[in-house]
Amino acid sequence: MVQRKINHSKVISSTQESLSDIDPKKWDRIALIDALVRPTLEQELGKIQAQEIAKKLQIHWTTVSRYRRRLLEQELASAVVGRSPGFPIGSTRLSAVQKSIVDQVIERLARRSKKLRVVDVCDEVARRCRIDGVLMPSRSSIDRSLRLMVRSRLFKN
Numbered sequence: 001m002v003q004r005k006i007n008h009s010k011v012i013s014s015t016q017e018s019l020s021d022i023d024p025k026k027w028d029r030i031a032l033i034d035a036l037v038r039p040t041l042e043q044e045l046g047k048i049q050a051q052e053i054a055k056k057l058q059i060h061w062t063t064v065s066r067y068r069r070r071l072l073e074q075e076l077a078s079a080v081v082g083r084s085p086g087f088p089i090g091s092t093r094l095s096a097v098q099k100s101i102v103d104q105v106i107e108r109l110a111r112r113s114k115k116l117r118v119v120d121v122c123d124e125v126a127r128r129c130r131i132d133g134v135l136m137p138s139r140s141s142i143d144r145s146l147r148l149m150v151r152s153r154l155f156k157n
Helices: 024-041 047-057 061-074 096-112 118-132 139-156
Strands: 003-006 009-012
Touching: 024 047, 024 061, 047 061, 096 118, 096 139, 118 139
Parallel strands: none
Antiparallel strands: 003 009
């Protein structure tokens, strides 16, 4: 586990990215947030005080409250790093059953023909999902799984 220090604050990675990967400019920002918000942890934070801090940081005052809550919960300056917006890269929203069906269909059709068409895979996945009583994944999810599987095969050889 990577550790860093900001002033007197302990910093441990609890985010998606490693602390060693964080840009130095972002570290400066974390240090500034920590320096402005940490003194408010001892007493209650009012809206006016939050607005003053927010003005210095050029953010909305509710974000100051969010940073404060994170610092109270974890007592780590790195708590304000947060995470990247959006759905995590490489994750899937498909259920385990849906993912299994899609993977099995792609594997089976890949052995049969030289060129896989998304339409053929979608039709077969739809048929299998109806039989198993599972909600059919979207075409884009199937297409994404197909591209990932093809890409992984290209790099294996």
